[in-house]
Amino acid sequence: MSNVVEMTIVKAINAGLRKALAESDKVLIFGQDVAELGGVFRVTEGLHAEFGQKRVFNSPIAEAGIVGTAIGLAMRGYRPVAEIQFDGFVFPAFNEITTQLAKLQNRSEGFLTMPVVVRIPYGGGIGAIEHHSESPEAYFAHTPGLRVISPSNPNDAYWMIQQAIKSEDPVLFFEPKRRYWQKGPVDLDNPPAGMHDAHILRNGTDVTVVAYGPMVATALQAAEIAAAEGRSLEVIDIRSISPIDYATIIESVKKTGHLIVAHEANVSVSVSSEIAARVAELAFYHLEAPVIRVGGFDVPYPAAKLEEKFLPDADRILEAVDRSLGY
Amino acid sequence: MVQLLSPEGDYGVPAQYAEYGKYVDALTEADFLQFYKEMSRMRRFDNEATALQRQGQLGLWVPAVGQEAAQIGSGHAVGKNDHIFPSYREHGVAITHNIDLMSILKMLRGVNHGGWNPNETRFHLYAIVLGTQVIHATGYAMGVNFDGKVATGNPEIDEAVITYFGDGATAEGEISESFLFAAINNNPQVFFCQNNQWAISSAVGTQTRVPLFERGAGFGVPGIRIDGNDVLASYAVTKKHMDDARNGAGPFMIEALTYRIGAHTTSDDPTKYRSQDEVDYWKQRDPIVRLEKFLRRQGIQDSFFEQCDVENEAMAESIRQQTFALGAPPIENMFQHVYSEAHPLIEEQSAWLKGYEASFGDNEGGH
Numbered sequence: 102m103s104n105v106v107e108m109t110i111v112k113a114i115n116a117g118l119r120k121a122l123a124e125s126d127k128v129l130i131f132g133q134d135v136a137e138l139g140g141v142f143r144v145t146e147g148l149h150a151e152f153g154q155k156r157v158f159n160s161p162i163a164e165a166g167i168v169g170t171a172i173g174l175a176m177r178g179y180r181p182v183a184e185i186q187f188d189g190f191v192f193p194a195f196n197e198i199t200t201q202l203a204k205l206q207n208r209s210e211g212f213l214t215m216p217v218v219v220r221i222p223y224g225g226g227i228g229a230i231e232h233h234s235e236s237p238e239a240y241f242a243h244t245p246g247l248r249v250i251s252p253s254n255p256n257d258a259y260w261m262i263q264q265a266i267k268s269e270d271p272v273l274f275f276e277p278k279r280r281y282w283q284k285g286p287v288d289l290d291n292p293p294a295g296m297h298d299a300h301i302l303r304n305g306t307d308v309t310v311v312a313y314g315p316m317v318a319t320a321l322q323a324a325e326i327a328a329a330e331g332r333s334l335e336v337i338d339i340r341s342i343s344p345i346d347y348a349t350i351i352e353s354v355k356k357t358g359h360l361i362v363a364h365e366a367n368v369s370v371s372v373s374s375e376i377a378a379r380v381a382e383l384a385f386y387h388l389e390a391p392v393i394r395v396g397g398f399d400v401p402y403p404a405a406k407l408e409e410k411f412l413p414d415a416d417r418i419l420e421a422v423d424r425s426l427g428y
Numbered sequence: 429m430v431q432l433l434s435p436e437g438d439y440g441v442p443a444q445y446a447e448y449g450k451y452v453d454a455l456t457e458a459d460f461l462q463f464y465k466e467m468s469r470m471r472r473f474d475n476e477a478t479a480l481q482r483q484g485q486l487g488l489w490v491p492a493v494g495q496e497a498a499q500i501g502s503g504h505a506v507g508k509n510d511h512i513f514p515s516y517r518e519h520g521v522a523i524t525h526n527i528d529l530m531s532i533l534k535m536l537r538g539v540n541h542g543g544w545n546p547n548e549t550r551f552h553l554y555a556i557v558l559g560t561q562v563i564h565a566t567g568y569a570m571g572v573n574f575d576g577k578v579a580t581g582n583p584e585i586d587e588a589v590i591t592y593f594g595d596g597a598t599a600e601g602e603i604s605e606s607f608l609f610a611a612i613n614n615n616p617q618v619f620f621c622q623n624n625q626w627a628i629s630s631a632v633g634t635q636t637r638v639p640l641f642e643r644g645a646g647f648g649v650p651g652i653r654i655d656g657n658d659v660l661a662s663y664a665v666t667k668k669h670m671d672d673a674r675n676g677a678g679p680f681m682i683e684a685l686t687y688r689i690g691a692h693t694t695s696d697d698p699t700k701y702r703s704q705d706e707v708d709y710w711k712q713r714d715p716i717v718r719l720e721k722f723l724r725r726q727g728i729q730d731s732f733f734e735q736c737d738v739e740n741e742a743m744a745e746s747i748r749q750q751t752f753a754l755g756a757p758p759i760e761n762m763f764q765h766v767y768s769e770a771h772p773l774i775e776e777q778s779a780w781l782k783g784y785e786a787s788f789g790d791n792e793g794g795h
Binding site: 173214 | 572
């Protein structure tokens with residue numbers, strides 16, 4: 102019998118980090134306020150007390166420095182897990198991530214590996230002020246040399262953070278902050294196969310809905326409503342944004358002929374743009390309608406009182422389902 | 429400013445810099461001759477590379493003429509367990525650490541982006557985005573601290589890190605952040621700034637309103653200015669502060685005041701922004717000529733200098749022939765080491781390109 106416990110995503114990442122810290126003394130956790138406070142979302146709560154200042158420590162408020170020193174520490178043989186406090190604060194580190202972290206393995210012709218994890222709480226829906234609700238994953242998915250993943254549930258959160266830390270490649274780990282307190286079962290014994298595999302969370306026959314991170318719960322909610330209306334949605338959590346597991350998506354599209362891709366990020370030149378293009382190439386004759394993208398509008402993330410209208414909800418996904426089936 | 433060797437080649441240690449004199453006292457004549465050999469080798473290499481670029485053999489060259497004393501002196505002060513994080517003009521430091529100079533020419537020819545082994549050589553890859561190497565060095569030095577390889581009192585164990593950057597790079601945020609991270613972690617680290625006075629066409633006054641050696645002080649990184657065209661000052665001051673760093677004294681900054689005699693790169697035209705008088709002034713302070721005057725006063729004969737010329741000509745001829753022999757890299761190189769672990773896009777696109785190239789057959793001049 103498996104050892105399954107119920108926990109929130111916050112607790113699951115915390116437990117995954119604790120396990121990684123215990124398994125290798127090369128693992129270091131740092132960022133703003135991650136030590137005594139345990140991070141502003143308490144993801145690292147208790148780790149400083151348990152592992153000490155040499156393993157879990159606060160960094161200056163300098164994101165380029167946080168990622169830059171993580172790179173130097175990785176060159177030294179460490180496996181740094183750097184926290185960026187909020188999505189909108191990653192940009193001072195953008196240069197270090199895209200011109201250095203992503204390229205050093207290639208530049209060194211493999212003499213260096215870059216086992217660095219950058220954790221970023223992302224997405225909206227928490228009523229926050231500007232720069233605290235963004236979804237910048239496409240910038241990083243566009244950059245060769247990076248891996249970009251995002252768990253949607255506690256089990257994935259627990260295992261994927263450990264898999265990210267074990268990877269020799271740099272991994273951007275996007276945490277769905279408005280789902281942080283969502284509870285779910287975590288199987289402490291049996292990890293999912295890989296951090297880049299898409300999971301079919303609900304089987305269906307009429308329309309495939311692809312989502313990741315915070316939008317997975319919304320997609321599942323839409324599927325529930327659709328079922329009551331006699332429509333069968335297949336929900337795929339891709340879990341990984343770079344690379345994307347197209348085999349699972351294509352197999353589903355071959356069955357349904359209809360594809361909706363949903364995320365919080367604005368849709369232009371986004372992850373859904375890429376999936377739409379690739380599916381059109383790989384499964385053109387199986388599509389019975391154009392791929393429809395559901396996401397934020399191409400505007401700066403709005404003030405909190407408007408975010409409900411900015412973020413896709415189950416109804417916006419269902420509207421897309423209607424359009425797709427209407428072709 | 430610490431100057432131990434005057435432009436006329438006179439050696440003397442001013443009283444206030446007595447602490448540095450003992451590092452020169454410990455040198456032998458063989459060391460002085462080695463400095464000269466490597467400085468003249470660096471100059472000859474540099475001139476050969478410029479010629480190769482002019483002949484279309486290199487895409488670009490980044491000359492460091494005039495900076496030989498700053499680089500050869502400081503490079504020799506780096507211990508066998510220490511680590512070097514260069515910018516992209518540290519050809520002389522590379523010489524002091526026996527880096528195959530063809531590795532540098534391969535980059536500038538467009539064969540690869542570096543590719544020497546930084547773990548084995550302890551000379552890390554050239555960094556083109558200004559200041560990035562400085563924050564990497566800072567993280568690396570934090571790791572040296574975490575490993576407990578500082579201030580053990582055992583020279584076989586203790587390590588320090590030196591990072592090179594120019595006056596232009598000091599304006600980059602990563603360098604200020606590096607001072608801060610290095611200071612709060614008491615890093616075993618020397619920040620070696622070659623102030624060659626020009627960042628392409630921008631004079632140093634564009635980057636700073638205070639002397640650069642004072643830049644770190646507010647972060648907790650004290651500094652000193654040296655005559656960057658004085659190889660003995662460069663060696664002695666770097667040696668002392670690397671020793672101190674290894675012994676737990678924390679980070680330190682050295683500003684080597686020198687001059688970029690040549691262009692920023694072979695794509696630059698310095699006549700647009702600086703006077704010939706200024707360049708001539710600095711040519712009068714040539715670091716190699718200065719050391720030669722010193723050595724001749726020590727009784728070193730023509731034969732030594734002639735022998736250096738012979739060896740340098742042979743080196744130039746050798747790199748010239750090796751450059752001609754460098755072919756284009758195999759196409760599949762671009763897909764290699766993008767990731768350490770398997771990646772489906774890389775596999776797919778690499779396979780596609782292979783098939784595409786093969787579709788032309790041998791008659792199309794395929795590779």
